[in-house]
Amino acid sequence: MSTALLAREILETLSNMEKRNVLSKRKFLLKGEDLFLVVLDEIGGMSSPSQLSEYTDFTPARLSAIIKALEGKGYILRHQDELDKRCTVIEITKNGAAQSKEIKNAAINNSLAIIEKLGEKDSLEFLRLIKRLFDIMENEERSGENE
Numbered sequence: 606m607s608t609a610l611l612a613r614e615i616l617e618t619l620s621n622m623e624k625r626n627v628l629s630k631r632k633f634l635l636k637g638e639d640l641f642l643v644v645l646d647e648i649g650g651m652s653s654p655s656q657l658s659e660y661t662d663f664t665p666a667r668l669s670a671i672i673k674a675l676e677g678k679g680y681i682l683r684h685q686d687e688l689d690k691r692c693t694v695i696e697i698t699k700n701g702a703a704q705s706k707e708i709k710n711a712a713i714n715n716s717l718a719i720i721e722k723l724g725e726k727d728s729l730e731f732l733r734l735i736k737r738l739f740d741i742m743e744n745e746e747r748s749g750e751n752e
Contacts, residue, residue: 631715639708641671642680642697646705650697653686657695680704 628634635643644660658668675681680701686692720728
């Protein structure tokens with residue numbers, strides 16, 4: 606297979622995965638509220654919106670909508686920082702921490718199911734390749750090659 610054909614097939618497959626939302630549906634890639642909640646839980650359960658924006662790369666508008674939705678579900682609390690009244694603090698609740706654990710467990714279980722279907726050899730090769738791809742892309746980004 607030519608490299609041009611290979612590139613086209615890779616892009617088509619990735620595009621189909623994204624269109625069908627395959628990775629998010631199976632919780633391989635966390636998005637939106639799930640990502641926000643897991644990140645908040647993993648960084649200690651309390652943070653400012655600006656720190657959470659850095660971790661999640663959400664726009665201020667998206668972040669605000671997620672905070673409002675999670676607050677409505679009782680997964681987080683929003684209050685003023687005691688030291689700096691101008692700042693807001695986002696804190697995970699017990700229900701939010703339990704939901705975060707559930708999200709992480711679902712992601713692990715889905716990954717285990719795929720690993721079982723792929724087998725150890727293919728799973729290790731897949732891991733090696735995605736790590737290599739990440740390194741290549743990260744190095745290009747640092748060097749400004751892909752701008």
